[in-house]
Amino acid sequence: NGEIEFDNVNFSYDGRTTALNGVSFKVPKGSSVALVGESGSGKSTILRLFYRFYDLAEGQGRILIDGQDIRDVTQKSLRQAIGVVPQDSVLFNTTVADNIGYGRFGSEPQEIEDAARSAQMHDRIMTFPEGYNTIVGERGVRLSGGEKQRVAIARTLLKNPPILLLDEATSALDTSTEKDIQKALQNLVVGRSSLSIAHRLSTIASADLILVLKDGQIAEQGTFRDLVANK
Numbered sequence: 001n002g003e004i005e006f007d008n009v010n011f012s013y014d015g016r017t018t019a020l021n022g023v024s025f026k027v028p029k030g031s032s033v034a035l036v037g038e039s040g041s042g043k044s045t046i047l048r049l050f051y052r053f054y055d056l057a058e059g060q061g062r063i064l065i066d067g068q069d070i071r072d073v074t075q076k077s078l079r080q081a082i083g084v085v086p087q088d089s090v091l092f093n094t095t096v097a098d099n100i101g102y103g104r105f106g107s108e109p110q111e112i113e114d115a116a117r118s119a120q121m122h123d124r125i126m127t128f129p130e131g132y133n134t135i136v137g138e139r140g141v142r143l144s145g146g147e148k149q150r151v152a153i154a155r156t157l158l159k160n161p162p163i164l165l166l167d168e169a170t171s172a173l174d175t176s177t178e179k180d181i182q183k184a185l186q187n188l189v190v191g192r193s194s195l196s197i198a199h200r201l202s203t204i205a206s207a208d209l210i211l212v213l214k215d216g217q218i219a220e221q222g223t224f225r226d227l228v229a230n231k
């Protein structure tokens with residue numbers, strides 16, 4: 001499972017201004033859709049609605065997972081089906097390994113290590129994110145923003161959800177970090193349905209479908225080739 005559909009979705013935060021206006025698209029099982037568009041165009045609203053931070057009013061369209069309206073799915077099974085990699089990951093003040101496994105009761109150390117490896121974090125598994133080891137009371141090297149993001153990616157790999165919501169960081173990262181994140185993201189995205197607020201060229205260029213949002217509507221859509229060829 002893992003097919004997503006937005007069917008003529010309309011949404012307003014305040015009842016006056018429009019955040020989304022007649023948005024329809026499908027994410028077939030296992031495919032990747034990249035959301036691009038100016039700030040305020042509606043990208044985050046799409047992710048928030050899908051995660052049910054807000055619910056659609058009656059008659060304002062439907063959001064479906066595998067043909068089922070998400071309002072008819074329990075909050076628990078929705079959260080189990082979806083993995084979220086936010087822009088800035090907040091980590092707990094414990095080891096990288098514990099952060100990856102946190103709340104995933106019964107995960108084997110080997111599974112945690114495999115997830116860390118897929119995110120190129122296996123060398124840092126005993127590091128504390130802020131560099132302060134509260135167990136032995138030592139100061140060490142802290143994780144960079146990109147490394148923290150890879151911990152979040154490893155955590156989601158361990159969760160193994162069929163659907164991903166990704167919000168890529170806008171901040172410029174150095175090139176080596178960028179390559180490691182790209183690799184980790186590729187390992188995460190493969191075989192899953194993903195909906196990304198995309199900033200990386202690699203994410204946009206490799207997406208199965210790009211949706212260009214403008215004022216809450218899909219202004220253009222297609223593959224990278226389609227969109228570039230149209231210019």
Ligand code: ADP
Pocket residue numbers: 013014018019037038039040041042043044045046
């Ligand atoms: P993007 O993610 O593309 O920057 P958003 O989905 O955040 O765009 O915003 C779409 C529209 O909804 C914008 O006009 C924005 O001002 C408005 N909006 C976003 N979040 C809120 C909110 N929490 N309350 C009121 N309006 C909001």
Ligand code: ADP
Pocket residue numbers: 047048051079082083084086103159
């Ligand atoms: P869990 O680890 O409990 O299964 P998830 O992995 O689905 O939860 O989500 C990780 C964290 O990200 C949760 O604390 C959740 O509240 C938060 N989150 C969910 N949706 C968003 C979002 N759109 N933007 C930012 N954070 C989110």
